[in-house]
Amino acid sequence: MRVLLVSSHCAVGGAETFMLALQSGLQSRGHECELFFFSHGLMERQLPQHSFAHFGDLLDCLRLVDRRGIDVVHARSSDWSTGVSAVRGRGTKLIVTSHGYLGPGWKQATCDAFVACSHWLAVELQRITDKSLQLVLNGIDTHRFSPEPRSPASSPPIVAWAGRGIEARKRLDRFAAIARVLRKRGLRIWLAEPYGPEAVAKVDADTARVLEEVAEFWGSVPVASMPQFYRDVAASGGCVVSTASWEGLPLTLLEAQACGCPVFGPDVRGTNECVAPSHGGILYPDAITNEQLAEIIASAVAAPEEMHARGMASAEYVRNRFSLDRMVVDYLRVYEDAPSRAVSGLLERWRGRLVLSPLVDWTRYLEHSWSAGERQYEASQTLARDGEWELARQAARASLRTSPTLYARPRRLAHLLRAHVQTLSRRRHSAPARSA
Numbered sequence: 001m002r003v004l005l006v007s008s009h010c011a012v013g014g015a016e017t018f019m020l021a022l023q024s025g026l027q028s029r030g031h032e033c034e035l036f037f038f039s040h041g042l043m044e045r046q047l048p049q050h051s052f053a054h055f056g057d058l059l060d061c062l063r064l065v066d067r068r069g070i071d072v073v074h075a076r077s078s079d080w081s082t083g084v085s086a087v088r089g090r091g092t093k094l095i096v097t098s099h100g101y102l103g104p105g106w107k108q109a110t111c112d113a114f115v116a117c118s119h120w121l122a123v124e125l126q127r128i129t130d131k132s133l134q135l136v137l138n139g140i141d142t143h144r145f146s147p148e149p150r151s152p153a154s155s156p157p158i159v160a161w162a163g164r165g166i167e168a169r170k171r172l173d174r175f176a177a178i179a180r181v182l183r184k185r186g187l188r189i190w191l192a193e194p195y196g197p198e199a200v201a202k203v204d205a206d207t208a209r210v211l212e213e214v215a216e217f218w219g220s221v222p223v224a225s226m227p228q229f230y231r232d233v234a235a236s237g238g239c240v241v242s243t244a245s246w247e248g249l250p251l252t253l254l255e256a257q258a259c260g261c262p263v264f265g266p267d268v269r270g271t272n273e274c275v276a277p278s279h280g281g282i283l284y285p286d287a288i289t290n291e292q293l294a295e296i297i298a299s300a301v302a303a304p305e306e307m308h309a310r311g312m313a314s315a316e317y318v319r320n321r322f323s324l325d326r327m328v329v330d331y332l333r334v335y336e337d338a339p340s341r342a343v344s345g346l347l348e349r350w351r352g353r354l355v356l357s358p359l360v361d362w363t364r365y366l367e368h369s370w371s372a373g374e375r376q377y378e379a380s381q382t383l384a385r386d387g388e389w390e391l392a393r394q395a396a397r398a399s400l401r402t403s404p405t406l407y408a409r410p411r412r413l414a415h416l417l418r419a420h421v422q423t424l425s426r427r428r429h430s431a432p433a434r435s436a
Helices: 014-028 042-046 058-068 077-082 119-126 172-184 196-203 205-214 223-235 251-258 290-301 304-321 324-337 346-353 362-385 389-402 404-408 410-430
Strands: 002-007 032-037 053-055 072-076 093-098 113-116 158-162 188-192 217-219 239-241 263-266 282-284
Touching: 002 014, 002 058, 014 032, 014 251, 014 324, 032 058, 053 058, 058 362, 058 389, 072 077, 072 324, 077 093, 077 362, 093 324, 113 119, 113 324, 158 172, 158 223, 158 251, 172 188, 172 205, 172 290, 188 205, 188 223, 196 205, 196 217, 223 239, 223 251, 239 251, 239 290, 251 263, 251 304, 263 290, 282 290, 290 304, 362 389, 362 404, 362 410, 389 404, 389 410, 404 410
Parallel strands: 002 032, 002 072, 032 053, 072 093, 093 113, 158 188, 158 239, 188 217, 239 263, 263 282
Antiparallel strands: none
16 A cells, blocks of 8 residues: 655644654555655654655645555645645545644545544544544554663653643643742753744743743754653653643653653643543643642652652553554554545534535635635646646546635636546547457
């Protein structure tokens, strides 16, 4: 099977980490797997040497899928605006996974399978699509992310935070508030944050200033070095703290726990699906004060034997429930079974189909569908000029499904009809003649 994993961004984040892990898992099972990004970014420097990564626009993606004979394109639900739904052609399936994005657009007419990475996402997304949601929990390589043999702690406990500090929902400001208290208690503060103090300062100067004063380490950690980062935190008797207001299903927290590093996370959706108090995790009420949170963390790390036991229980939990092997098998099943069915209830089907209908909500339709449809139409025009009529027809039909009002203009409708006629004509001429 030939698979192309697609993302609109090449940033340092969970979705890109997911892509690399899935690529490795698919390749280990004998499948061909390449990457495609619609823009460059920080993660580009960390891509493995043989990751087979491509960069370009929708036109480049369509040509790559056609040239390489791709069987499955696997994209993120947030890639909707790129027009990637146009890849659905003869023999190519489009699988879409939501890692937390709740935007509409993905339904029977625009993808072959729609997947959620967590239970709460599956429930929320089912309300905005006519397609039956699939559930594939995120997984990590528990061979790479694993505990080290225990050794005596040689320094005070490290309290670490990992994520994108420039993103508001990660609530780095809350971590800064507790970090100041914890530093006064003699604990060490580490941040695995790729954008750095200057970028964070543009968003929140006060948070950046506090963290620069108290953080012993603040920087980007290469993907290959992340297991050791978590192991070092665990070896110190410390922990990883999450302050996010919500998550899809956070890979950073799975990775930390797999390395034997206890995790403190708020009891919010996404986080509470992978941090389990019954398996070593610590879920704190999201509404508690920063002072109360700092006290909970300080008290916990003061008991090293209990912290070690939590770390080992967390590692076993992730190994049993969130392995990469399980995730790869689940996705292969999704690929093979696609296209998946529509929801069974008539009312639910029509509700999902009308979410982005111009007849129901013109403003939302323009916001979500117009630009994506235009990208597909423009790609179709270029392909037609270059004589690639099969792909031109494919992109034009996708544009019609995405933004049907584009074709209220006669010139665009004429292009759609011409692409259709040209494709059928060329198919007839290329078909082998019948024997007499």
